[in-house]
Amino acid sequence: MTARTTTEIPSDLRGAFERFPFQGAEGLHTPELGDLEKAYLSECIDSGFVSSVGAYVDRFESELASFAGARFAVATSSGTTALHLALLAADVKPGDLVLVPAITFVATANAVSHCGARAVALDVEEESMGLNPKGLSEFFDSQTTRGPDGTRLHSATGAVVRAVIAVHVLGHPCDIVAIAEVCERFGVPLLEDAAESMGSFIDGIHTGLFGFAGIFSFNGNKTITTGGGGCVVTNNPVVAERVRHLGTTARIPHPFEFDHDVVGFNYRMPNLNAALGCAQLERIPALLSAQQEIYRSYLGHFQDVDSVEVVSQPDGRQSNYWLQAIRLRHGGREARDAVLSLGAELGIPLRPLWKPIPLVEAYRDGGHEDIPVATAIYDSVVCLPSSPAIIRPASSTLPEAGT
Numbered sequence: 001m002t003a004r005t006t007t008e009i010p011s012d013l014r015g016a017f018e019r020f021p022f023q024g025a026e027g028l029h030t031p032e033l034g035d036l037e038k039a040y041l042s043e044c045i046d047s048g049f050v051s052s053v054g055a056y057v058d059r060f061e062s063e064l065a066s067f068a069g070a071r072f073a074v075a076t077s078s079g080t081t082a083l084h085l086a087l088l089a090a091d092v093k094p095g096d097l098v099l100v101p102a103i104t105f106v107a108t109a110n111a112v113s114h115c116g117a118r119a120v121a122l123d124v125e126e127e128s129m130g131l132n133p134k135g136l137s138e139f140f141d142s143q144t145t146r147g148p149d150g151t152r153l154h155s156a157t158g159a160v161v162r163a164v165i166a167v168h169v170l171g172h173p174c175d176i177v178a179i180a181e182v183c184e185r186f187g188v189p190l191l192e193d194a195a196e197s198m199g200s201f202i203d204g205i206h207t208g209l210f211g212f213a214g215i216f217s218f219n220g221n222k223t224i225t226t227g228g229g230g231c232v233v234t235n236n237p238v239v240a241e242r243v244r245h246l247g248t249t250a251r252i253p254h255p256f257e258f259d260h261d262v263v264g265f266n267y268r269m270p271n272l273n274a275a276l277g278c279a280q281l282e283r284i285p286a287l288l289s290a291q292q293e294i295y296r297s298y299l300g301h302f303q304d305v306d307s308v309e310v311v312s313q314p315d316g317r318q319s320n321y322w323l324q325a326i327r328l329r330h331g332g333r334e335a336r337d338a339v340l341s342l343g344a345e346l347g348i349p350l351r352p353l354w355k356p357i358p359l360v361e362a363y364r365d366g367g368h369e370d371i372p373v374a375t376a377i378y379d380s381v382v383c384l385p386s387s388p389a390i391i392r393p394a395s396s397t398l399p400e401a402g403t
């Protein structure tokens with residue numbers, strides 16, 4: 001339930017919501033599933049290979065790698081488990097620190113906690129809502145020193161800053177080139193949480209490929225879905241192998257013996273989910289163009305409403321426009337809550353951005369940096385219905401089963 005508030009909504013904004021272009025939209029981002037998915041799922045069931053080994057897993061991984069232009073893609077049971085495995089591949093250990101942006105879904109910080117490490121949140125930049133490279137550089141300069149083995153040590157606690165995670169919020173690429181340069185300068189590995197940014201590029205390079213690894217999520221609300229699932233993309237064969245090994249119970253390859261060299265995880269994507277993923281990958285051009293079209297439609301719809309701006313891709317970076325959003329220019333959290341309440345009244349599924357990590361109850365005592373920009377963004381952004389199906393009938397321009 002959204003909180004009731006007495007804040008006035010400007011009449012042009014109220015009017016824009018009353019004439020909302022996608023009345024009856026269900027959910028924020030629902031998947032498009034059809035005959036192709038049914039055909040692949042049924043083929044998978046007929047094959048008997050429904051678990052974590054099978055032809056669809058191999059095919060999905062190879063098609064993912066080629067879509068992203070990565071040397072390797074390792075499919076996992078979720079984006080969160082992909083993050084966990086990638087962090088383990090970077091040797092993140094209990095007691096380490098991992099720097100994360102204040103604005104992200106809680107899974108980014110959870111994956112750090114699953115390693116026994118501590119997620120420390122830094123502020124974000126205004127335009128992309130992603131980690132601010134300047135703030136990152138200042139953090140390293142003022143709060144860390146170089147350890148004897150070349151690692152970065154957090155001066156206050158003596159903990160190793162083992163990795164940085166950058167997130168492409170709502171699909172919009174953050175300033176990853178500058179972030180990668182800072183990480184390189186201070187010798188700290190960079191992982192990209194590209195859970196939301198499949199189909200987002202910078203200078204022709206897919207998000208997820210600027211650090212040692214990146215991850216995607218295929219949760220039901222993402223650009224493509226496998227029901228639940230994720231993957232790690234990387235150009236580094238050692239990272240790919242480590243992720244695959246740890247996610248497959250760390251089993252030592254052998255024709256029949258079951259032995260395991262470390263404590264591993266059962267994080268592999270089942271073949272059944274990969275079958276869904278293969279069908280969804282065939283739709284990705286249509287899904288991405290629908291997301292663009294929804295963005296353009298909102299841009300037109302809100303163009304004369306002075307009190308808001310539609311959130312757009314940062315200059316010079318290509319967003320997949322996964323989730324559309326507006327930003328209120330005035331009024332802070334009360335004004336945002338008034339708009340969310342209006343959405344509930346009109347039956348429009350509007351949502352706030354996730355609570356910044358330092359404000360999330362589970363992470364309140366994390367020793368985070370000040371986050372004025374993230375807080376202002378959280379207070380002013382409203383996410384809009386973004387399901388591809390709202391822009392066109394589900395069956396149009398989509399590949400049919402067997403084609």
Ligand SMILES: Cc1ncc(COP(=O)(O)O)c(C=O)c1O
Pocket residue numbers: 078079080081104105107108167193195196217218219228229230
């Ligand atoms: C930024 C971000 N990171 C990580 C995740 C976790 O992915 P999953 O839900 O597949 O575990 C999500 C989405 O759910 C996300 O939006």
